[in-house]
Amino acid sequence: MGMKVVWHRYDLRLRDNKALSEAGKQAVPVYIFDPKWLEHDLVSDSRIEFVLECLIDINRQYRSKGSRISLFYGNPIQILGNLKYEGYEIYFNKDANHFRREMEEKARKKFKGFSGDGVVRNKEGTRRKWKSSAEKYINSKPPELPDSFEDNTLDSRIKLDEIRERHDLKPEKKKFGEGGSREAGKRLQKFLDNIEKYPSSISSPLKAEKNTSHLSPYIRYGCISRRQAYRHAKWRARNSNQAEKLKMFTDRLLWHLNFSQKVEDNPELHKQSVNPVFRDLNKENIDRKKIEAWKKGKTGYPMVDASMRALVQTGWINFRMRAMCATFFSYILEQWWKEGADFFYKHLIDADVSINYYQWQMHSGTVGVHKHRIYNPVKQIRDNDPEGKFIKKYLPELRALSAKQIVKPWEMTEEEQKRTGVEIGKNYPAPVVNHKNKAKKARKFFKAKKAEAYAAFRDDEVWRKASLSPRHDREKILEKASNQKSLNDY
Ligand SMILES: Cc1cc2nc3c(=O)[nH]c(=O)nc-3n(C[C@H](O)[C@H](O)[C@H](O)COP(=O)(O)OP(=O)(O)OC[C@H]3O[C@@H](n4cnc5c(N)ncnc54)[C@H](O)[C@@H]3O)c2cc1C
Structure with a gap:
């Protein structure tokens, strides 16, 4: 039997x-x-370092x-082509969750690709019965792994240190953890031991810095599969009084799968908004x-x-802060969602094309079916950082402010500013825009566009590429389009 090259990419596990x-x-x-990846503008040195650790x-x-x-x-396709010519069979796991769709298609044509991640890859109707197939996958047993492998006689053509030198890597982020399956396993155990604090x-x-799993970069690079994490948490839930809390975690792993499906169905997800409107x-x-x-x-908020x-600084923030910063960029600063999404993608260690770009679209209103949640950064302090500890950790210039002052520093009197040394407009900016007014303007705009946005889903191609989860019913969306017509005159 011939030798089989297994091309690892986003599956850095056995x-x-x-x-x-x-x-x-x-x-x-x-x-x-791939030098194109190593030199890509949206890939940070810290992310590359994480992969080297993996x-x-x-x-x-x-x-x-x-x-x-x-x-x-x-070039991966050329290198694998040469290996094939030398007599190796080429095996790999299909995965379109990156910017190189053309390369993915070539690999699928030339080599032997497998679908072992719960994503549906038949062209027609991928979303029909999607939920049950995703649930079936994630609950199923992973494939067997041999006890040992035959000796690998292919010499490496490069060392990790050469990569660091050749690409002048200067990883500057204080990451939350080292890459690799061993670390992923430790994290999962520690997180599940501590699950009562999760919700x-x-x-x-x-x-969240302390008590969410921080598994996202490990899942992204495949140090651990969603199925492994899911099955382990389910197993723990069997005899636990924390089943509800564990379910919050396993639900999120399923959400992740839903996003991976979107990028499989829509290669342009990271380039253009789902809704043409x-x-x-x-x-x-x-x-x-x-x-x-x-x-x-330096927005003043x-x-x-x-x-x-x-x-x-760290390559990670929690979900709520990601959502708040995205809505601030798109709705409040009125800037193009993709510029913000690219910046996130560059800095996140867990940068995932499907989640990042779709979440950005959701939080910028450009899908056209999701609720408009415009997070208020003042309320977020009151709700989620009432003593300003997180703020003071990352904004040392505000450390002298009281819990009350930190909510709206721009409302401090001149005397307060002198006393605390925080002078608005000098060493901390005044708000770059008025949040309240901009939020009002955005709501008005999207309300007026509602019918048009719904109607865009009449187009089969738009509907297919939106790859909406089964809870979105196309008929109902189109019905809403007709009922809301008058709003166009709003
Ligand atoms: C604008 C924006 C951009 C985002 N970009 C990314 C990204 O590039 N990569 C990424 O992994 N997540 C992204 N998320 C989703 C979410 O913020 C992160 O998955 C989560 O904060 C990672 O931390 P954790 O591993 O401790 O999460 P936990 O709360 O411990 O969750 C466990 C796992 O579930 C999955 N998960 C959790 N929340 C979500 C979610 N809302 N959607 C899909 N899967 C989820 C992740 O795989 C995560 O590791 C983004 C969210 C927003 C609002």
């Missing part, structure tokens, strides 16, 4: 790996550093089973000053600023 299990003992594990870990796993991973450098920690940025919304309305203020955490600085 267990629950369909391509690897199919290859069996003859598996020859390979990872290819590779050290997967190599350790292979060594314990008599093999190792071979590292290559160059009350999800929305608070500081509590909003395709060019704010695209030309570029205000560099506002954009820079947002990116640098402490919760937005602390979150943006946390994102840049």
Whole structure:
């Protein structure tokens, strides 16, 4: 039997790996550093470093089973083509959750791709019965893994240190953890041991730093599969009085699967808005000053600023802060959603094309079917950081402020400003826009566009690419389009 190259990409693990299990003992594990990825504007050095850590870990796993991973450098399709020519079969797990759809299609044509991740890949009607098939997948047993592998005789063509040197890597983020399956497993255990704190920690940025799982980068690079995490949490829930809390976690793993389906169905997800009605919304309305203020955490709204600085410094923020910063960028600063989404994608260690770009569209109103939630950064302090601890962690210039002052620093009297040393407009900015007015304007705009936005789903192509989860009924959306016609005159 011939040797089978297993091309690892976003599946940097041995267990629950369909391509690897199919290859069996003859598996020859390979990872290819694609210079186009290493040099991509939206890939941070810290994210690359995370992947290098994952590779050290997967190599350790292979060594314990008599093999190792071979590292290559160059165009993956060409390198794999050459290996095929030399007589290797090429196995890989299909995954369209990246910017290189063309490469994915080529790989699917030329090599042997497997679907072992719960995503449906038949062209027609992928969303019909999707929920039951996703649930069936995530509850099912992962494939068997051989006890050992045959020796890998393919020499590595590059070392990790050469990657660091050649690409002048300077990872600057204070990441929440090292890459790799071992660390993912530890995190999962620690998180599940602590599950009682999860529900009350999800929305608070500081509590979330401690008490959510932080599995997202590990899931992104496949150090652990969603199914592994899901099944383990379900197993724990069987004899636990924390079943409801564990369900909040397993539900989220299923949501993640829903997003992966979207990018499979819509290769343009990261490029253009799902709904054509909003395709060019704010695209030309570029205000560099506002954009820079947002990116640098200098908008004058402490919760937005602390979150943006946390994102840049650590490569992670919790869901609520991601949502708040996105709505602030799109609805309040009235900037094009994609510029904000790209900035997130660059800085997140867990940067996931499907979730990031779709969540951005949802939180910018450009899908046209989701509720408009415009998070108020003042309310978010009151609800989720009442003592200003998170803010003070990332905005040292506001450390002298009291819990009351930090909510609206711009309302401090001159005397308060002198006493605290926080002078608005000098060492901390005045609000870059008036949140209340802008939120009102955005609500009015989207209300007026509602009927048009719903009606866009008459187009089969728009409907298919939206890849909405089964709870969205097309007939009902179109019915709403007709009922709301008068709103167009609003
Ligand atoms: C604008 C925006 C951009 C986002 N971009 C990304 C991204 O690029 N990558 C990413 O993994 N998540 C993204 N999310 C979703 C969510 O914020 C993160 O998954 C979560 O904060 C990761 O932290 P955790 O692993 O501790 O989450 P936990 O609360 O411990 O959740 C466990 C896992 O469930 C999944 N999950 C949790 N929340 C969601 C969600 N809302 N949608 C889909 N899956 C979810 C993730 O895999 C996560 O690791 C984004 C959310 C928003 C609003």
